[in-house]
Amino acid sequence: MGGSHTMQDLHTTKGGKSVVFRGDGEPRTIQTFLGNLNDFSATQTLEDDNFSIGGLVEQLEQTIARILKKPAAIFMPTGTLANHLAIRKHATPYGRVAVQEQSHLYNDTGDSLARLSGINLVPLGKEKPSFSLEELRKAYETSTTGRVFNPISVVSIETPVRRQHGQTVPWQELQILTEFCREHNLPVHLDGARIFMQAAVEGQTVHQYAQLFDSVYISLYKYFGAPFGGVLAGESSFIDGLYHDRRMFGSGLAHSSMIAALALHGINEFEPTFHAAIEKAHLLFADLNALAHLNVDAFEHGSNIFTLTVSEDLNLEKIAQHLKAIDIFIYPEPGTQIAYLHINSTILRQTNVEITKAFIDAIELSFVP
Amino acid sequence: MGGSHTMQDLHTTKGGKSVVFRGDGEPRTIQTFLGNLNDFSATQTLEDDNFSIGGLVEQLEQTIARILKKPAAIFMPTGTLANHLAIRKHATPYGRVAVQEQSHLYNDTGDSLARLSGINLVPLGKEKPSFSLEELRKAYETSTTGRVFNPISVVSIETPVRRQHGQTVPWQELQILTEFCREHNLPVHLDGARIFMQAAVEGQTVHQYAQLFDSVYISLYKYFGAPFGGVLAGESSFIDGLYHDRRMFGSGLAHSSMIAALALHGINEFEPTFHAAIEKAHLLFADLNALAHLNVDAFEHGSNIFTLTVSEDLNLEKIAQHLKAIDIFIYPEPGTQIAYLHINSTILRQTNVEITKAFIDAIELSFVP
Structure with a gap:
């Protein structure tokens, strides 16, 4: 066996x-969370945060940044917010983002990028896990010809794709798509809620995926044992100050160290x-x-x-x-x-x-x- | 003594x-939270929620609704979000909200109502805990004369006012201001983060304040012992479906029952x-x-x-x-x-x-x- x-x-x-x-x-379950918290507290120092800054929250952010080999990272209560704030920041001052038609962003966020941040979502790869380089190139070129200049200014890729039974955008495809983005000076964001699974299945390390992207969101609750939350990682200049946006959106949780403790407990x-x-x-x-x-x-x-x-x-x-x-x-x-x-x-x-x-x-x- | x-x-x-x-x-502190969670679990059933719906979260919502004598209530991870979503919903389809110049909404939210929901904040009562009936009346009347019709369509009152050393808008003032709102068919929202303190000091019950308002936000963490969060209460037709907005803003926490447990533990x-x-x-x-x-x-x-x-x-x-x-x-x-x-x-x-x-x-x- x-x-x-x-x-x-x-x-x-x-x-x-x-x-x-x-x-x-x-x-x-809350029973499991409580048991794991007690386990964690038996061996670790319970360092407090202040409105999700410092303490165990910072320890978690640094842990994720280290694993992804990104300079900086910030805790977010949901992937919805992590993806939103990343794309909102990348898109400034223009407002279109290319996404998979089957992505969480396009289907499960109430079009929050359009409704709250004025960023139009351009769906590509209809009913498929991903889109091809040709589709991306064509959409980008079309978007640059509008009579009011508002081109695609950021690309988001989700992988694995939950709505497509966890099918991935394979490593080779990711390399091709992100290379196009770099050539055209388009920031590219990874919705990597489940990227640790893809890395395991494809026999890679997560930082290999992360290095293809300007920013990466990973989930803390899908398999690390936190009750909710995620982490957004990227360059220091990108992450710096994002806690203001987090608070503006209503997610400046007063104390998140319990959540961070549970993620730190499960991550290894x-x-x-x-x-x-x-x-x-x-x-x-x-x-x-x-x-x-x-x-x-x-x-x-x-x-x-x-x-x-x-x-x-x-x-x-x-x-x-x-x-x-x-x-x-x-x-x-x-x-x-x-x-x-x-x-x-x-x-x-x-x-x-x-x-x-x-x-x-x-x-x-x-x-x- | x-x-x-x-x-x-x-x-x-x-x-x-x-x-x-x-x-x-x-x-x-996280140590206190953990101790209280263990206390709670010793005597109470740990009922799970699903993306902040049901379980202990619903039990908490019903508890707060009962105390405030409002028909319905919904958990929110922050007061910033509770206030935002309440005013956003009240303001539809017009977009101005009258607020205290010294309020949390006007000073500590990054103007999120204006930037994310297109709702202009009209500050009244400069450098004072509150505004007078005359100020409100004048601002309202002026707002109805614009060449593009966009009058004040909702009023928000914070009391006690944190930026004014916890000074309150006293009970008599609240009655006068909210009566004006009712006469002019203006929904009026209570930012009652600390309203339980005001009730104690003025010798009233919280539901007496709540009944003056169409919606009420109360904090769970300032003195009930939760690590973060609040509850927004109001009519059923007002609260129904707000969980979609909560999720759109990035606050659909996957599991909030631990937070609800701590609030339920402290509230009595x-x-x-x-x-x-x-x-x-x-x-x-x-x-x-x-x-x-x-x-x-x-x-x-x-x-x-x-x-x-x-x-x-x-x-x-x-x-x-x-x-x-x-x-x-x-x-x-x-x-x-x-x-x-x-x-x-x-x-x-x-x-x-x-x-x-x-x-x-x-x-x-x-x-x-």
């Missing part, structure tokens, strides 16, 4: 036996754990694919999401119920034979033998009459 | 002996404790005013801030140093004979006899040579 037995055993009992094929990290654990989880998942899916009646498939340029498809003679909802009885959680897409399996550290809580046996038993009990 | 001996004794040991004449509540304790603290302060200041060489004076319509003035033959910095040695903290205004004494629950940690003796001893050692 592969080389991750030690890690598996380490994690079998932590947080119970529940293997949850949804989400990018451990399920987040992520990389080895996630590597072990992905490695274990590949072995597990090979075992499952050896069974009749089901298939587990990877996405092209996927990260941690896989497609489980069962044959028409099986009731997938019933399979899910049987698995749940032994603490394995899958989430069928209603009315289909499909469930998306998200790999996270909970896969380490049961052995592949146990999980495979659970699937075999569940299948046997779930044939359509 | 008055009728609050039991409360005094109760509080003498909690948080040590430090009497801190600054701030509106107990000093906020505030009223009796603050009453006892104010009562004890009045007795203490009477004792101190019986001494030579110093005076403690109240502000007109003050809330919890008083002015300590020492005579020219005393070195106030030296007095502060001597007091500090026995865990009493005052903060002289540099280059003056004045220190502002903020009353909060820490005054309950030493008896008035102890505090008065400390002042007597400190004075004796601090004469200018």
